[in-house]
Amino acid sequence: MKLRYSATSPFVRKVMVALHETGLIDRVELVTTNVWDPNTDIATDNPVGKVPALVADDGAVYVESAMICEYLDSLHDGQKLYPASGPERWRVLRLQALADGIIGAGVDRVIETRRPADRQWDGWHDRRRTAIARTLDLLEAEADALGDAPNGSTIATGCALGYLDLRFPEENWRGDHPKLAAWYETFSARPAMQATVPPDPA
Numbered sequence: 001m002k003l004r005y006s007a008t009s010p011f012v013r014k015v016m017v018a019l020h021e022t023g024l025i026d027r028v029e030l031v032t033t034n035v036w037d038p039n040t041d042i043a044t045d046n047p048v049g050k051v052p053a054l055v056a057d058d059g060a061v062y063v064e065s066a067m068i069c070e071y072l073d074s075l076h077d078g079q080k081l082y083p084a085s086g087p088e089r090w091r092v093l094r095l096q097a098l099a100d101g102i103i104g105a106g107v108d109r110v111i112e113t114r115r116p117a118d119r120q121w122d123g124w125h126d127r128r129r130t131a132i133a134r135t136l137d138l139l140e141a142e143a144d145a146l147g148d149a150p151n152g153s154t155i156a157t158g159c160a161l162g163y164l165d166l167r168f169p170e171e172n173w174r175g176d177h178p179k180l181a182a183w184y185e186t187f188s189a190r191p192a193m194q195a196t197v198p199p200d201p202a
């Protein structure tokens, strides 16, 4: 398998954590890809132009981190990251989608800061910041149910919180979310999370 990879992408990190947790990491070749380079060839694998994109051994290309994680989950016989059916499956998918929403809003904010200053829109920043805050509040309310086991929701939540630390360290999400902070303290110590800590963007 081949993974279109960026060390700072939180969506790629989700896939990398899943690769470590499922024991599949040695089966994947990482192809470092800068999607923002005007000459990037990412579209040869993903016409949408985004990482992560996973080229499977049969040549099929899987895009969207959630789908890639679930595809990887089909390739191993260990502890599954996604329950096959029932309420537990929907709980994992629901929390995964919310955590992905935090990541998406965070990425949007970072992209906005790369525009020329006179083309940035404060209202747009605020809208995304507020969305992140609201979603953190919801995850805080459900933190007791997250659990420490790696699955689609905990991996996404761990990568979302790690991304907030990376990009917005001054905003101190822990202050209003003590349960989530305690949960992250434990989850981020997992070898799969430690092995995928993003480099300092500075």
Ligand SMILES: N[C@@H](CCC(=O)N[C@@H](CS)C(=O)NCC(=O)O)C(=O)O
Residues within 6 Å of the ligand: 008, 009, 010, 011, 012, 035, 048, 049, 050, 051, 052, 063, 064, 065, 066, 100, 107
């Ligand atoms: N929903 C996608 C989002 C992927 C995404 O936005 N990746 C960013 C890097 S963090 C990207 O490649 N952006 C390029 C672009 O938006 O053109 C997923 O879960 O994989």
